[in-house]
Amino acid sequence: MKPSIPRGTRDFGAYDMRKRNYIFSIIRKNFELFGYEPIETPAIENISTLTGKYGEEGDQLIFKILNSRLHENQKKELLTKEFAKTLQTAYNSPELTNKALRYDLTVPFARYVVMHHHQLTFPFKRYQIQPVWRADNPQRGRYREFYQCDADVIGSNSLLNELDLITLIDTCFKELNVPVVLKFNNRKILTALAEMVQHPDKIVDITVAIDKLDKIGKEGVNAELSANGIDETAIAKLEPLLDFKGSNAEKVQILKNVVGTNEIGLKGIEEIEYLLNAATTRLKHLTLELDITLARGLNYYTGTIFECKANAGTFTPSILGGGRYDNLTGVFGLNDMSGVGISFGIDRIFDVMNELDLFPASIQAQSTTQILFINFGQHEATYCLTIIAQLRSEGIACELYPDQKKIPKQFEYADKKKIPLVCSIGSQEMESGVFTVKELQTGLQEKLSLAQLLQKLKR
RNA sequence: GUAGGUAUAGCUCAGUUGGUUAGAGCGCUAGAUUGUGGUUCUAGAGGCCGUGGGUUCGAGCCCCAUUACUUACCCCA
Numbered sequence: 109m110k111p112s113i114p115r116g117t118r119d120f121g122a123y124d125m126r127k128r129n130y131i132f133s134i135i136r137k138n139f140e141l142f143g144y145e146p147i148e149t150p151a152i153e154n155i156s157t158l159t160g161k162y163g164e165e166g167d168q169l170i171f172k173i174l175n176s177r178l179h180e181n182q183k184k185e186l187l188t189k190e191f192a193k194t195l196q197t198a199y200n201s202p203e204l205t206n207k208a209l210r211y212d213l214t215v216p217f218a219r220y221v222v223m224h225h226h227q228l229t230f231p232f233k234r235y236q237i238q239p240v241w242r243a244d245n246p247q248r249g250r251y252r253e254f255y256q257c258d259a260d261v262i263g264s265n266s267l268l269n270e271l272d273l274i275t276l277i278d279t280c281f282k283e284l285n286v287p288v289v290l291k292f293n294n295r296k297i298l299t300a301l302a303e304m305v306q307h308p309d310k311i312v313d314i315t316v317a318i319d320k321l322d323k324i325g326k327e328g329v330n331a332e333l334s335a336n337g338i339d340e341t342a343i344a345k346l347e348p349l350l351d352f353k354g355s356n357a358e359k360v361q362i363l364k365n366v367v368g369t370n371e372i373g374l375k376g377i378e379e380i381e382y383l384l385n386a387a388t389t390r391l392k393h394l395t396l397e398l399d400i401t402l403a404r405g406l407n408y409y410t411g412t413i414f415e416c417k418a419n420a421g422t423f424t425p426s427i428l429g430g431g432r433y434d435n436l437t438g439v440f441g442l443n444d445m446s447g448v449g450i451s452f453g454i455d456r457i458f459d460v461m462n463e464l465d466l467f468p469a470s471i472q473a474q475s476t477t478q479i480l481f482i483n484f485g486q487h488e489a490t491y492c493l494t495i496i497a498q499l500r501s502e503g504i505a506c507e508l509y510p511d512q513k514k515i516p517k518q519f520e521y522a523d524k525k526k527i528p529l530v531c532s533i534g535s536q537e538m539e540s541g542v543f544t545v546k547e548l549q550t551g552l553q554e555k556l557s558l559a560q561l562l563q564k565l566k567r
Numbered sequence: 568g569u570a571g572g573u574a575u576a577g578c579u580c581a582g583u584u585g586g587u588u589a590g591a592g593c594g595c596u597a598g599a600u601u602g603u604g605g606u607u608c609u610a611g612a613g614g615c616c617g618u619g620g621g622u623u624c625g626a627g628c629c630c631c632a633u634u635a636c637u638u639a640c641c642c643c644a
Contacts, residue, residue, distance in 0.1 A: 115636080162643095165642050165643090166643085168642095169642080242642095244642075244643075245568090245642095247637075247639075248637090248639095249644085250642095257644095323640095415644095425643090425644075427644065429643080429644060451644065452644075453644025457644090482602085514601080515601090515603055516602095518603085518604085519603050519605090520604055520605085521604085522604065523605055524605095530603075532603075534602065544602085544603090546603070546604085548604065548605075549605090551603095551604090553603085
């Protein structure tokens with residue numbers, strides 16, 4: 109049998125893991141620096157927890173888990189009917205599948221907040237770093253299993269939370285040295301637009317169409333709007349938005365012209381202006397760009413929405429997403445819990461950093477082992493174990509070659525694993541207590557006592 | 568779901584209008600070197616040319632189907 113792994117999943121070698129852990133550690137450190145606390149939730153959720161939260165498209169991308177032991181189920185007739193139904197429509201049968209892999213970390217978080225709200229202190233700031241799964245068609249930068257790193261505040265309406273998150277994003281990407289542009293928008297603007305063109309029910313269609321502006325152009329957007337049953341006078345009203353270019357301030361002015369007479373629109377503009385004024389002077393690294401065409405597909409966003417893209421190179425996928433959701437906990441029975449959060453996509457950050465060669469030189473394809481002990485035989489190996497125990501108690505990573513193979517083989521092992529030092533202890537060394545130590549990179553070899561060796565390794 | 572591309576050694580890939588026994592580099596094994604890796608030299612192993620059918624005297628190459636991988640659309644981290 110030829111081994112393989114499912115499409116869109118990957119194995120990670122030691123070198124890649126060092127790089128990934130570098131990204132994880134910076135993000136985790138800053139999450140904690142900003143006062144977020146860690147939680148974890150199960151990979152598997154009840155499917156009813158997940159469905160209906162991500163939009164029609166998103167629901168289809170949930171990885172479903174087939175119920176076990178269906179062959180032992182007595183309700184054969186019902187199961188057969190249910191299966192026939194799933195073959196016809198997008199219907200999900202709880203008789204056939206009642207569990208699924210989590211699609212993101214935000215919805216499980218909302219579920220967590222509702223289940224544990226009696227023991228939580230609000231506003232609750234949590235971070236969560238775990239893999240999520242999407243039954244998507246894989247391609248470059250798109251995986252079916254990937255990690256999200258989420259930070260959310262729930263139980264506070266204050267825009268200071270948005271500001272806090274923007275600063276957090278700025279801090280993380282500055283430390284990672286990734287050039288990024290943070291695009292943001294406000295769903296209230298989109299809601300106002302839908303109201304003003306007399307199509308409040310079409311908000312999703314309108315936002316999705318506008319979101320495609322930079323890909324399909326103004327004519328494309330208009331065509332799509334019209335295809336979705338939006339009439340021409342309404343399309344004409346939206347037109348100024350599609351045309352505008354320029355500074356953030358100029359964009360705000362255009363927004364005022366278009367939706368300034370609408371109550372929700374005004375509120376959205378107010379929020380946007382606040383964030384622009386408050387954030388711009390505080391940012392140390394990233395570019396903040398108001399992007400009216402930013403819509404985001406996830407259903408639950410209601411206010412500020414965020415998206416980050418790399419600002420250099422040819423590969424610029426979305427590497428962060430987020431936004432405010434006013435009532436995500438509502439479906440689980442807890443109202444008046446507004447939250448706002450962001451999600452770093454570390455797999456794509458990894459890809460971008462690889463392409464731009466942004467990993468620091470200290471992260472090398474090198475073993476954590478500092479010194480390898482050559483195995484000359486049982487007697488010598490036993491002697492080495494004592495030395496090794498002493499080095500390890502001093503915090504020095506070392507290992508003994510386990511088999512008594514030819515010496516070149518053992519050196520080759522050190523070379524391939526990129527262990528910097530090799531220590532040979534044969535009968536002469538055992539007798540004298542002075543060991544032969546070779547630096548593989550330079551080829552230099554010296555005779556060292558245990559004390560001298562320790563000194564060398566500790567600096 | 569829709570459309571394009573690719574499939575030849577462990578890996579990356581050559582392979583002429585369709586013509587004898589399918590190649591290279593890297594890697595692997597052994598030796599030169601029985602207490603020294605990386606460099607060098609020598610030798611060796613390793614392929615049902617993705618799978619199934621067709622055309623032909625003859626197919627890695629042409630045709631059809633199929634599978635896997637991949638890119639793009641959609642959506643997203």
